[in-house]
Amino acid sequence: MGAVLVVIYLNKEINLTDHKTICPQEYGKKNGTQTTPLTKNTSWPRCQQNMSAASVTNFSSLPGRIQDFLYYQHCRHFPMLLDIPDKCGGADRSSEVFLLLVIKSSAANHDRRVALRKTWAKERSHNGVWIRRLFISGTMGAGFEKKRWNKFLELEQREYSDILQWDFNDSFFNLTLKQILFLEWMERNCPHVHFLLNGDDDVFANTDNMVQYLQSLKDNDGSKHLFIGHLIQNVGPIRLPWNKYYIPVQVQESDTYPPYCGGGGYLLSRYTALVIYRISQSITIHPIDDVYMGMCLAKAGLSPESHIGVQTAGIYIPSHKIDNYDPCYYREILLVHRFLPADLYLMWHRLNEPNQECFADAK
Numbered sequence: 001m002g003a004v005l006v007v008i009y010l011n012k013e014i015n016l017t018d019h020k021t022i023c024p025q026e027y028g029k030k031n032g033t034q035t036t037p038l039t040k041n042t043s044w045p046r047c048q049q050n051m052s053a054a055s056v057t058n059f060s061s062l063p064g065r066i067q068d069f070l071y072y073q074h075c076r077h078f079p080m081l082l083d084i085p086d087k088c089g090g091a092d093r094s095s096e097v098f099l100l101l102v103i104k105s106s107a108a109n110h111d112r113r114v115a116l117r118k119t120w121a122k123e124r125s126h127n128g129v130w131i132r133r134l135f136i137s138g139t140m141g142a143g144f145e146k147k148r149w150n151k152f153l154e155l156e157q158r159e160y161s162d163i164l165q166w167d168f169n170d171s172f173f174n175l176t177l178k179q180i181l182f183l184e185w186m187e188r189n190c191p192h193v194h195f196l197l198n199g200d201d202d203v204f205a206n207t208d209n210m211v212q213y214l215q216s217l218k219d220n221d222g223s224k225h226l227f228i229g230h231l232i233q234n235v236g237p238i239r240l241p242w243n244k245y246y247i248p249v250q251v252q253e254s255d256t257y258p259p260y261c262g263g264g265g266y267l268l269s270r271y272t273a274l275v276i277y278r279i280s281q282s283i284t285i286h287p288i289d290d291v292y293m294g295m296c297l298a299k300a301g302l303s304p305e306s307h308i309g310v311q312t313a314g315i316y317i318p319s320h321k322i323d324n325y326d327p328c329y330y331r332e333i334l335l336v337h338r339f340l341p342a343d344l345y346l347m348w349h350r351l352n353e354p355n356q357e358c359f360a361d362a363k
């Protein structure tokens with residue numbers, strides 16, 4: 001059995017150049033095991049701007065990003081520019097993937113992707129199960145600048161085969177869109193993976209610990225509800241226009257958000273991912289992606305839960321005389337926000353060094 005898995009893995013590695021640009025109308029059309037290559041100028045009906053969005057109260061006094069959001073809030077379908085339909089070995093075989101890492105990363109964050117590929121997001125088998133990696137991305141800029149960034153991601157894709165890219169502006173307020181597009185992709189291509197880590201590209205995730213934690217769940221192999229992270233409750237929209245998270249009443253009238261987990265990183269089961277995707281079709285897009293996940297969970301009657309190992313607001317180190325990056329603080333952690341690529345690289349390697357002496361051991 002072990003040998004069979006190894007062979008499959010090697011084959012996948014050899015196919016690394018098997019990246020393709022897939023157009024929407026080509027979905028599901030297979031030629032043998034290969035997805036039909038595409039022609040460049042296939043068209044997807046461009047989602048039209050909703051002109052009557054401008055009729056909401058005080059529209060012209062809203063910040064540009066909010067106006068933009070209101071104009072395009074209803075758009076949920078965008079063509080794919082980069083796809084890897086067989087990332088999980090095909091939909092039917094996707095149960096062989098235990099943990100799928102789904103990392104939000106815009107084209108410009110090349111250095112973060114480089115560090116992640118070498119550290120916690122390395123595709124590998126740990127404790128007998130497979131970990132796979134995907135970066136999810138939109139587009140940057142316009143005109144020739146956009147073309148340049150697209151080409152850049154295409155080159156990365158050729159080397160690593162780990163990017164899903166859709167043709168929408170990769171802005172902060174489009175992260176929910178990115179999330180929904182990913183879940184739609186997952187339902188089609190990886191519906192049987194056991195668990196997913198959904199997170200940012202500037203976190204340190206101890207994916208070895210995650211696998212062990214998920215394996216220790218007695219009655220859940222991914223077929224039941226799981227949604228854990230840094231739980232945020234009893235908060236509501238920020239009404240200050242200069243704040244990054246500003247949500248005016250024109251976007252959300254209610255002053256409360258449902259409980260949700262901070263978007264820096266959360267773990268969920270395939271069951272919960274698919275429930276969220278299906279229910280999202282009946283929930284208007286909210287621009288803040290982690291809040292939107294909370295809205296979907298609430299409507300589905302499911303709760304997000306807190307896990308002490310997820311520290312999306314950073315980790316508290318009791319004294320400034322102690323090295324904040326002492327690996328001893330990170331041995332038991334699942335995820336910490338935020339880490340620069342160099343710190344990440346060092347931490348991952350220090351954690352994996354044998355014979356570490358930590359204060360806890362001395363007790």
Ligand SMILES: *[C@@H]1O[C@H](CO)[C@@H](O)[C@H](O)[C@H]1NC(C)=O
Nearest residue numbers: 029030031032034035036037
């Ligand atoms: C697969 O693609 C090749 C090349 O485009 C074509 O000649 C062949 O007929 C296709 N086979 C099927 C089963 O569609």
Ligand SMILES: *[C@@H]1O[C@H](CO)[C@@H](O)[C@H](O)[C@H]1NC(C)=O
Nearest residue numbers: 050051052053054055056074
């Ligand atoms: C367009 O915006 C108006 C005003 O906000 C809204 O009532 C309408 O439902 C929107 N249309 C679509 C297709 O989203």
Ligand SMILES: *[C@@H]1O[C@H](CO)[C@@H](O)[C@H](O)[C@H]1NC(C)=O
Nearest residue numbers: 056057058059061248249250
């Ligand atoms: C619209 O602007 C007016 C004048 O600045 C203000 O009094 C009112 O509260 C605003 N309404 C909304 C819904 O923002």
Ligand SMILES: *[C@@H]1O[C@H](CO)[C@@H](O)[C@H](O)[C@H]1NC(C)=O
Nearest residue numbers: 064065068141142169170171
């Ligand atoms: C993308 O969105 C950002 C933020 O709303 C905006 O500043 C930028 O101009 C947009 N880019 C394009 C090409 O639309």
Ligand SMILES: *[C@@H]1O[C@H](CO)[C@@H](O)[C@H](O)[C@H]1NC(C)=O
Nearest residue numbers: 068069072168169171173174
């Ligand atoms: C989201 O992306 C679409 C497609 O590029 C763009 O038209 C829209 O302005 C973006 N929305 C925001 C809020 O940036």
